[in-house]
Amino acid sequence: MAYRVITQVVLIGSRVLGRAFSEAYKQASASSQYQRAQAKAGNTNASGGAAAKTGMTLDEACKILNVKPPKDGKADMEDVMARFKKLFDTNDPTKGGSFYLQSKILRARERIEAEVKPTIEKAEQEAEIKSGFNPKIYKDR
Known part of the structure; x- marks a missing residue:
């Protein structure tokens, strides 16, 4: 039995x-x-498949951080970082928050940064070209 x-x-x-x-x-x-x-x-966008790297779309990342989507690769990164810090600290597991939510917030910030990064790099290169190439030369003594 x-x-x-x-x-x-x-x-x-x-x-x-x-x-x-x-x-x-x-x-x-x-x-x-x-x-x-x-x-x-x-x-997909100019960030080279950032959605595949972070696991979320740009729209989802903007909704998580409650910020406006970047237009033409430009975003208010100060606002993004302020929202990120506030939400990340609020969801700290040691303060009774959720590690899952904290990780989603981190991935949302990374996704928005991946979207904006190529535009920022291009602007830095153009600024360097305008100012001219000024290498630091060290003299041997």
Whole structure:
């Protein structure tokens, strides 16, 4: 009689695990297809697939930090950093906050920085070109 109960427990357990793995695979597949569709639709930007690196879209990052999306690669980074610091400190796990939310806030800041970084670098290069190349020359004594 005991072998029958053990067999039923094993069979039911394997069914439950099989269904869980099946659903997880379906969800991962759907997510992958969505990402590919977004890439084909041209929703990637000059940041070179920053959504794939950070795991979130620019729109999602702006909603998390409650800031306006960058226009033409320009964003108010002071506002972004102020919102980031406030939310990051509020969700500190040692103060009863959520590590998950804290990590989402960090990824949102990284996503916005990845969007704005090429524009900032280009502006710095143009400023350097305008000011001229002034290398520091060290003399041997």
